[in-house]
Amino acid sequence: xxxxIVHRAGERxxxxxxxxxxxxxxxxxxxxxxxLPDPRIALEQGMIVDREGLVYLEGESGSxxxxxxTVSATRIQVGVPLEIGPYRIExxxxxxxxDAALAIELMRPVEAASDFATRTSxxxxxxxxxxxxxxxxxxxxxxxxxxxxxxxxxxxxxxxxQASQTLPLGDRFWNPGALMxxxxxxxxxCATCHDKPFEAVRNxxxxxCHASLGRHVATDxxxxxxxxxxxxxxxxxxxxxxxxxxxxSDGVCVDCxxxxxxxxxxIESGDASDFARGHPPFRLTFPGGDxxxxxVRQGAKPILEPTNLVFPHALHLDxxxxxxxxxxxVRLECASCHAPDASKRAFEPVSMAKHCQECHRLEFxxxxxxxxxxxxxPAAAATVVEEFYANLAxxxxxxxxxxxxxxxxxxxxxxxxxxxxxxxxxxxxLAARKAKRVTAEMxxxxxxxxxxxxxxAGEGEWKVAPVRAAATWMPHARxxxxxxxxxxxxxxxxxxxxKAATDISMPTITTCRKCxxxxxxxxxxxxxxxMLCHGFHDATHPWLGADAKRR
Amino acid sequence: xxxxxxLEYAKFRWFKxxxxxxxxxxxxxxxxxxxxxxxxxxWLGYTLGTIGAIxxxxxxxxxxxxxxxxxxxxxxxGWLSAHVYLGVALVVVVTLHTGFELGWNVHTLAYVxxxxxxxxxxxxxxxxxxxxxxxxxxLGEHTLDQIVLRIADIDRDLATRSxxxxxxxxxxxxxxxxxxxxxxxxxxxxxxxxxRCPTTLAIRAWPAIAKRLTGETAKLDKEVxxxxxxxxxxxxxxxxxxxxxxxxxxxxxxxxPLALALLAAVVAHVVAVFIYR
Numbered sequence: 001x002x003x004x005i006v007h008r009a010g011e012r013x014x015x016x017x018x019x020x021x022x023x024x025x026x027x028x029x030x031x032x033x034x035x036l037p038d039p040r041i042a043l044e045q046g047m048i049v050d051r052e053g054l055v056y057l058e059g060e061s062g063s064x065x066x067x068x069x070t071v072s073a074t075r076i077q078v079g080v081p082l083e084i085g086p087y088r089i090e091x092x093x094x095x096x097x098x099d100a101a102l103a104i105e106l107m108r109p110v111e112a113a114s115d116f117a118t119r120t121s122x123x124x125x126x127x128x129x130x131x132x133x134x135x136x137x138x139x140x141x142x143x144x145x146x147x148x149x150x151x152x153x154x155x156x157x158x159x160x161x162q163a164s165q166t167l168p169l170g171d172r173f174w175n176p177g178a179l180m181x182x183x184x185x186x187x188x189x190c191a192t193c194h195d196k197p198f199e200a201v202r203n204x205x206x207x208x209c210h211a212s213l214g215r216h217v218a219t220d221x222x223x224x225x226x227x228x229x230x231x232x233x234x235x236x237x238x239x240x241x242x243x244x245x246x247x248x249s250d251g252v253c254v255d256c257x258x259x260x261x262x263x264x265x266x267i268e269s270g271d272a273s274d275f276a277r278g279h280p281p282f283r284l285t286f287p288g289g290d291x292x293x294x295x296v297r298q299g300a301k302p303i304l305e306p307t308n309l310v311f312p313h314a315l316h317l318d319x320x321x322x323x324x325x326x327x328x329x330v331r332l333e334c335a336s337c338h339a340p341d342a343s344k345r346a347f348e349p350v351s352m353a354k355h356c357q358e359c360h361r362l363e364f365x366x367x368x369x370x371x372x373x374x375x376x377x378p379a380a381a382a383t384v385v386e387e388f389y390a391n392l393a394x395x396x397x398x399x400x401x402x403x404x405x406x407x408x409x410x411x412x413x414x415x416x417x418x419x420x421x422x423x424x425x426x427x428x429x430l431a432a433r434k435a436k437r438v439t440a441e442m443x444x445x446x447x448x449x450x451x452x453x454x455x456x457a458g459e460g461e462w463k464v465a466p467v468r469a470a471a472t473w474m475p476h477a478r479x480x481x482x483x484x485x486x487x488x489x490x491x492x493x494x495x496x497x498x499k500a501a502t503d504i505s506m507p508t509i510t511t512c513r514k515c516x517x518x519x520x521x522x523x524x525x526x527x528x529x530x531m532l533c534h535g536f537h538d539a540t541h542p543w544l545g546a547d548a549k550r551r
Numbered sequence: 552x553x554x555x556x557x558l559e560y561a562k563f564r565w566f567k568x569x570x571x572x573x574x575x576x577x578x579x580x581x582x583x584x585x586x587x588x589x590x591x592x593x594w595l596g597y598t599l600g601t602i603g604a605i606x607x608x609x610x611x612x613x614x615x616x617x618x619x620x621x622x623x624x625x626x627x628x629g630w631l632s633a634h635v636y637l638g639v640a641l642v643v644v645v646t647l648h649t650g651f652e653l654g655w656n657v658h659t660l661a662y663v664x665x666x667x668x669x670x671x672x673x674x675x676x677x678x679x680x681x682x683x684x685x686x687x688x689x690l691g692e693h694t695l696d697q698i699v700l701r702i703a704d705i706d707r708d709l710a711t712r713s714x715x716x717x718x719x720x721x722x723x724x725x726x727x728x729x730x731x732x733x734x735x736x737x738x739x740x741x742x743x744x745x746x747r748c749p750t751t752l753a754i755r756a757w758p759a760i761a762k763r764l765t766g767e768t769a770k771l772d773k774e775v776x777x778x779x780x781x782x783x784x785x786x787x788x789x790x791x792x793x794x795x796x797x798x799x800x801x802x803x804x805x806x807x808p809l810a811l812a813l814l815a816a817v818v819a820h821v822v823a824v825f826i827y828r
Binding site: 039040042043083085086108110111114115116117119120122123124125126127128129130131132135136137138139140141142143144147148151152155156171172173174175176177178190194197198199200201234235236237240244245246247249251252 | 693
């Protein structure tokens with residue numbers, strides 16, 4: 001198709017162009033045969049093809065009209081102008097040798113500022129009032145004011161200190177978490193603990209209330225220097241919930257205790273890392289032979305406890321029972337003598353009156369009287385015996401007299417008339433001889449000596465060795481018998497087989513380990529960390545007395 | 552040439568860096584056995600907190616760096632890639648720094664602000680990966696200005712052509728020419744719609760009125776109506792474009808101001824914890 005294309009403005013001809021192509025592309029693109037240089041025209045708006053006469057196509061494939069949905073085909077007729085955007089294209093009768101002649105005129109030049117463009121100038125978020133910078137500064141200033149400057153007023157003593165204490169905001173927004181229940185009364189008063197700004201909570205702040213708290217080691221002990229500079233906050237962290245400020249974690253203990261011997265020469269405590277895998281044998285505390293507390297570690301050698309008693313546990317725990325004065329053979333149990341104390345954690349001391357005397361009566365002349373001598377005082381017992389026989393020699397009936405003294409007779413006051421001086425002296429001598437023999441036999445063999453270690457101190461004088469049975473062998477262990485109530489006593493204490501009064505019924509760590517694992521979970525065992533049995537703040541140990549001995 | 556997104560920058564260099572940082576922090580957290588429980592005040596807590604604070608300052612610096620056209624410290628593309636990945640790793644580091652201790656306080660305020668800033672940033676990344684393609688598909692080779700010119704041109708044409716139509720149709724055309732809006736309110740920009748667009752209303756009302764026309768007037772009416780249709784199509788395109796640009800922009804109105812608020816909250820947090828150590 002050969003075409004003649006004329007651009008004009010009114011009657012003025014702007015350019016003439018002759019093209020020869022299969023079809024004429026119409027568009028803003030300079031390579032278009034019909035070049036319409038206006039921003040309102042697409043790069044390739046449409047095309048003019050020869051289909052038995054000129055046809056203008058728009059929206060077909062290949063063309064890129066802005067309004068692509070509109071597909072149109074317009075036959076171009078001479079004398080009927082065609083509007084393409086702001087242009088008007090008129091077809092003229094072509095000259096000889098040409099297939100088409102087109103006159104193109106721009107009818108509506110681009111408006112400098114069209115009404116529509118002016119009206120729709122607010123097209124972005126910023127143009128409708130959204131702001132980044134203003135909001136950013138506003139928020140930042142607000143945060144600094146409310147959460148920094150206002151709360152800091154009190155603690156840094158800034159000019160608005162008063163306001164920061166009275167306003168409901170203040171430093172409560174600095175509180176990182178709940179205090180433990182016991183500390184909650186001071187929760188709103190940060191300064192109770194945080195008494196100096198920019199300084200970590202000092203031990204003094206804690207000790208102000210916890211004044212009587214024991215140290216880990218006594219302040220005068222050789223280990224004390226190792227704790228110089230130790231801080232409460234090393235183990236205790238507040239604001240970590242209402243329950244506790246520390247965690248029962250072996251790590252805190254084991255850090256030091258795994259190598260105590262390396263930290264301090266000559267230390268008696270053994271190294272410990274875990275109850276199951278690394279824990280030294282127990283150390284027992286009990287009074288030694290001289291009454292001074294001793295602390296002895298369980299080991300290969302059995303430990304003998306000088307209780308000054310002479311009977312072993314096995315005697316009473318005989319499966320066939322023991323003879324009792326009134327009830328025939330009685331089978332005794334541990335509980336027959338060992339009753340839980342009020343706390344149920346430990347036991348009341350065994351008492352003669354409560355636990356022994358029902359069977360072990362302190363009678364001295366059962367044939368005549370059921371009277372008993374007092375317990376615990378040999379001199380008083382001797383007096384009771386002496387007075388009894390003297391009285392019998394004075395007022396005894398013939399039957400009693402015969403039974404008591406083994407010779408026929410009766411109390412001299414029962415005879416007619418006043419007794420003579422010889423009678424009186426004879427009766428007194430008889431009573432004294434008898435009392436002396438009975439007392440000696442009672443103390444040394446029949447009564448006291450059954451249970452106690454007795455020695456003769458002189459004529460008519462004995463010494464009964466004081467009973468020194470320890471109430472508890474490990475006074476600082478947090479052991480609770482009640483927590484073990486589901487077990488039988490014999491599961492841990494081998495007392496039923498104890499044949500000597502010096503045996504110690506304290507089980508060894510092996511017995512505990514049957515049920516107690518270490519800090520790692522173990523099947524069918526109780527996980528047991530250090531804090532299950534040990535405390536930290538226990539500086540006062542009974543075995544650390546000035547005259548305590550250790551072996 | 553294949554287009555590489557900022558996520559793939561330098562063969563995922565910053566993704567790997569962020570991964571190493573996150574996994575390292577998580578491993579340290581799991582290994583760490585503090586005396587009571589994990590929190591910001593243990594040595595690991597301080598370490599993670601310091602890393603977090605430095606990261607926040609560095610991430611904020613991106614706002615400065617991207618405006619420094621003459622800077623030679625890496626490319627902005629690399630900076631953005633690092634900004635995105637390390638910003639996500641920041642969530643891991645700071646969450647572990649908190650030890651999962653949250654409450655109504657300045658510390659958690661800083662944490663929440665950090666989360667909102669990062670999440671809005673993630674939305675921004677998704678928007679930047681998706682919206683430009685939609686924009687190109689919408690506009691083709693044209694620009695919004697061209698479309699506006701074209702609409703203005705159609706308006707002029709409509710104004711002159713419609714004069715020979717009956718009064719009610721002229722009224723519809725006039726309403727469209729004088730009252731059609733583009734943008735102008737937050738709602739219209741974001742939704743990309745105008746429920747009361749006079750052009751749409753005119754198109755809707757047009758056929759009922761126009762069906763009684765005959766002869767020359769009917770032909771003119773057809774031309775005017777097709778102009779209106781063209782105008783509506785152009786308007787829809789323009790409104791979609793406004794909406795696309797708004798989507799690309801909107802998250803920044805959260806991201807940027809909250810980032811500044813975060814900086815303030817972090818300062819308050821750090822000062823507070825050191826005053827009350």
